[in-house]
Amino acid sequence: xxxxxxxxxxxxxxxxxxxxxxxxxxxxxxxxxxxxxxxxxxxxxxxxxxxxxxxxxxxxxxxxxxxxxxxxxxxxxxxxxxxxxxxxxxxxxxxxxxxxxxxxxxxxxxxxxxxxxxxxxxxxxxxxxxxxxxxxxxxxxxxxxxxxxxxxxxxxxxxxxxxxxxxxxxxxxxxxxxxxxxxxxxxxxxxxxxxxxxxxxxxxxxxxxxxxxxxxxxxxxxxxxxxxxxxxxxxxxxxxxxxxxxxxxxxxxxxxxxxxxxxxx
Amino acid sequence: xxxxxxxxxxxxxxxxxxxxxxxxxxxxxxxxxxxxxxxxxxxxxxxxxxxxxxxxxxxxxxxxxxxxxxxxxxxxxxxxxxxxxxxxxxxxxxxxxxxxxxxxxxxxxxxxxxxxxxxxxxxxxxxxxxxxxxxxxxxxxxxxxxxxxxxxxxxxxxxxxxxxxxxxxxxxxxxxxxxxxxxxxxxxxxxxxxxxxxxxxxxxxxxxxxxxxxxxxxxxxxxxxxxxxxxxxxxxxxxxxxxxxxxxxxxxxxxxxxxxxxxxxxxxxxxxxxxxxxxxxxxxxxxxxxxxxxxxxxxxxxxxxxxxxxxxxxxxxxxxxxxxxxxxxxxxxxxxxxxxxxxxxxxxxxxxxxxxxxxxxxxxxxxxx
Numbered sequence: 001x002x003x004x005x006x007x008x009x010x011x012x013x014x015x016x017x018x019x020x021x022x023x024x025x026x027x028x029x030x031x032x033x034x035x036x037x038x039x040x041x042x043x044x045x046x047x048x049x050x051x052x053x054x055x056x057x058x059x060x061x062x063x064x065x066x067x068x069x070x071x072x073x074x075x076x077x078x079x080x081x082x083x084x085x086x087x088x089x090x091x092x093x094x095x096x097x098x099x100x101x102x103x104x105x106x107x108x109x110x111x112x113x114x115x116x117x118x119x120x121x122x123x124x125x126x127x128x129x130x131x132x133x134x135x136x137x138x139x140x141x142x143x144x145x146x147x148x149x150x151x152x153x154x155x156x157x158x159x160x161x162x163x164x165x166x167x168x169x170x171x172x173x174x175x176x177x178x179x180x181x182x183x184x185x186x187x188x189x190x191x192x193x194x195x196x197x198x199x200x201x202x203x204x205x206x207x208x209x210x211x212x213x214x215x216x217x218x219x220x221x222x223x224x225x226x227x228x229x230x231x232x233x234x235x236x237x238x239x240x241x242x243x244x245x246x247x248x249x250x251x252x253x254x255x256x257x258x259x260x261x262x263x264x265x
Numbered sequence: 266x267x268x269x270x271x272x273x274x275x276x277x278x279x280x281x282x283x284x285x286x287x288x289x290x291x292x293x294x295x296x297x298x299x300x301x302x303x304x305x306x307x308x309x310x311x312x313x314x315x316x317x318x319x320x321x322x323x324x325x326x327x328x329x330x331x332x333x334x335x336x337x338x339x340x341x342x343x344x345x346x347x348x349x350x351x352x353x354x355x356x357x358x359x360x361x362x363x364x365x366x367x368x369x370x371x372x373x374x375x376x377x378x379x380x381x382x383x384x385x386x387x388x389x390x391x392x393x394x395x396x397x398x399x400x401x402x403x404x405x406x407x408x409x410x411x412x413x414x415x416x417x418x419x420x421x422x423x424x425x426x427x428x429x430x431x432x433x434x435x436x437x438x439x440x441x442x443x444x445x446x447x448x449x450x451x452x453x454x455x456x457x458x459x460x461x462x463x464x465x466x467x468x469x470x471x472x473x474x475x476x477x478x479x480x481x482x483x484x485x486x487x488x489x490x491x492x493x494x495x496x497x498x499x500x501x502x503x504x505x506x507x508x509x510x511x512x513x514x515x516x517x518x519x520x521x522x523x524x525x526x527x528x529x530x531x532x533x534x535x536x537x538x539x540x541x542x543x544x545x546x547x548x549x550x551x552x553x554x555x556x557x558x559x560x561x562x563x564x565x566x567x568x569x570x571x572x573x574x575x576x577x578x579x580x581x582x583x584x585x586x587x588x589x590x591x592x593x594x595x596x597x598x599x600x601x602x603x604x605x606x607x608x609x610x611x612x613x614x615x616x617x618x619x620x621x622x623x624x625x626x627x628x629x630x631x632x633x634x
Contacts, residue, residue: 089575094289
């Protein structure tokens, strides 16, 4: 379990994360949503230890993050981030094997067991046939799978994903999130798309100007009035058989004036 | 089509997965072993031929005999003292210097390409060679470093390189964190400032002959080779750099992907970049003070090495070092024989071969990774 207690972080005087507390639940998917600049990625960096919170503390399974070495953190948390300038000639197999780095002494070679773990990770995300290919020759969806495989090879108990569906075709978006859900790992995922968040997350935290605007199940958090306040857009809720679906309009849609659940009339 | 391609093709055709070597690691290890064996053989051959060929031809068997006699104490053969002097005192140190400088440049180029995540980075990116040039110009034109005796030029150049390194390091660290962009900008700043200083020294001396000597040195040359402290330093520092970089291989792999990724895999990118910066700056300083700025080796060879054995740095570093060494031995051979008795600055040759080669590599880089 990762817990963040009253975390704050500011770039200069600009508070980006402001007094945020959260906790993941074992085996469940926690979604982090909010508009651009609401502090989602910064919060993820605070939780993964790549930024130090200015106030507050992060605990991983009740151990304070600052008492753990970077290698120890990397063995507990598997983080999937976007690197914008991936000008690399590395192959898929090499990329996934790098997930074993936190377990290897700096000068040690990879062992047979590392190869086995990396191979299994690649098979688990369904791209074992791409092992020999150059990473940069893959499509966006394939790359994302490989990065998730690397995170699996890291064998952390927690998976942190920063917008894993970014720049992906709609089918790949669903494939990736379906895959993540099926892993059964405690997961924290930053998402832009509210419908994807509704469909694939057990719980949501909505951020607004670095503060928690709402937290709870997708049904509790994704309220039209809250969405309007935080995102500045009108949302309509459509209850499908198994989940919630949202549609959006810039102006309040007169055709949808029928009273909706949660919308003050 | 080699065996691996055939197997790959077969697998692609039948749709089966590579259950035996999903990661492609075994295949790359086999490739690396093959390349290393071939390159070690090429290095030995190049050493012998590099010594044999020149203004006076020495038969290779005599070269081997003389080297064996001097190094291992084997029996003396039927060669003259003059031949032994040519082989042992003139050509062997020169070929050894070429081997070390080529290897060192390739290693530093590869490390820098990973550190700043740019395939076009080369060892002169950091501006350390400009510091060495200023030192060399001061020695040639104004007799600086006369107290260093016969190695005044190399000594003065090394002091210049050291000053440039300290300057670079303090600028790069001034923001607290050594990021790749900061490293690039610091290098460019130091390089231009010291280039201006060198130009000013040439201008202020008013000596045409001196200016020509400085120019020759700037273009790179192995003609200063001889037994002594500079050669020994180059050999030792290059060997040390090769060992450390190869051992740090996996960390360099991670750093080459990105700072965020490094953090998530438990490696501090700033710390690692600082360690590598000190190592690489020292190595480049030693290399350029012994041989001037020999261009393109440090830029092109890393690409060749990665194409041969892939991007895993623990494998690519030794391969790049051997490739760079062999390449420079042959470039020097051509430089001193093509227009004999005139010697062409070796930097001109490496640039002439390197530039078109680089173009081809860049074109292939994206089409066929």
